[in-house]
Amino acid sequence: MTELKGQLLEVSGVSVTFDGFRAINNLSFSIGPAEMRAIIGPNGAGKTTFMDIVTGKTRPDEGHVLWGEKSINLIGMNEARIAQAGIGRKFQRPTVFEDQSVYDNLLMAVKNARGPFSVLLYRPSFKDRGRVEQLASEIGLAEEIHRKSGELSHGQKQWLEIGMLLAQEPRLLLVDEPAAGMTLAEREQTTDILVEAAKTRAVVVVEHDMEFVRRLNCKVTVLHEGSVLAEGSLDHVTANQQVIDVYLGR
Numbered sequence: 536m537t538e539l540k541g542q543l544l545e546v547s548g549v550s551v552t553f554d555g556f557r558a559i560n561n562l563s564f565s566i567g568p569a570e571m572r573a574i575i576g577p578n579g580a581g582k583t584t585f586m587d588i589v590t591g592k593t594r595p596d597e598g599h600v601l602w603g604e605k606s607i608n609l610i611g612m613n614e615a616r617i618a619q620a621g622i623g624r625k626f627q628r629p630t631v632f633e634d635q636s637v638y639d640n641l642l643m644a645v646k647n648a649r650g651p652f653s654v655l656l657y658r659p660s661f662k663d664r665g666r667v668e669q670l671a672s673e674i675g676l677a678e679e680i681h682r683k684s685g686e687l688s689h690g691q692k693q694w695l696e697i698g699m700l701l702a703q704e705p706r707l708l709l710v711d712e713p714a715a716g717m718t719l720a721e722r723e724q725t726t727d728i729l730v731e732a733a734k735t736r737a738v739v740v741v742e743h744d745m746e747f748v749r750r751l752n753c754k755v756t757v758l759h760e761g762s763v764l765a766e767g768s769l770d771h772v773t774a775n776q777q778v779i780d781v782y783l784g785r
């Protein structure tokens with residue numbers, strides 16, 4: 536949806552220092568409203584810290600993180616408010632309710648998306664059931680909808696958690712190493728789920744697995760020592776001599 540003007544998220548001049556060590560150093564880049572973006576970089580490049588800053592877990596020493604059409608500065612907002620503003624984060628380890636079915640996990644996420652009062656008086660409507668079924672099919676779990684989540688494979692649990700995040704209808708989904716621990720078939724399905732999700736929202740994937748990044752077929756931002764080292768297609772950034780040197784530890 537390149538016709539949409541403006542950026543959804545704009546990180547500008549952000550720095551953060553931990554005990555004198557500059558983990559993020561004058562970081563600036565932006566993400567469009569419906570785009571897939573991969574963030575790569577060697578260990579310690581600042582990828583996790585970047586996500587911690589955007590989600591309000593870590594407060595930077597300087598810079599701005601501007602969000603949405605009104606360019607609200609997210610810095611200083613707490614994690615709950617940032618989530619409400621439309622930013623969802625998927626951590627590496629899935630945190631689904633193992634004793635509950637796929638259906639119940641998704642239904643819980645759909646009703647949570649409406650806030651605490653609707654949960655108190657809640658009766659699943661026809662519409663909500665439809666939404667749960669739609670989500671289950673988006674994450675490839677339509678056949679498993681009545682299974683206990685604890686019985687799912689590692690990959691299926693990850694998809695369920697992605698579905699629970701999609702239930703909140705975030706405008707930006709941050710995903711930390713989705714391919715870790717997955718089989719090739721699971722990795723391919725994860726790509727399909729994320730690519731589909733990125734048609735209607737921004738999806739930012741932090742990933743070490745280059746084959747996975749290649750399949751995402753998207754713009755790549757390379758971080759190094761807390762700054763952007765290179766940006767562009769995967770072929771473009773992997774041909775960059777500085778990127779090669781950083782990955783080889785030169």
Ligand SMILES: Nc1ncnc2c1ncn2[C@@H]1O[C@H](COP(=O)(O)OP(=O)(O)OP(=O)(O)O)[C@@H](O)[C@H]1O
Pocket residue numbers: 553554556558576577578579580581582583584585
């Ligand atoms: N709370 C903290 N206190 C001190 N140092 C920290 C803290 N959080 C991160 N760091 C340091 O900041 C740097 C960036 O870390 P970060 O976890 O963001 O990197 P990363 O790119 O996500 O790395 P990896 O690929 O290994 O997950 C690292 O050198 C790390 O040790």
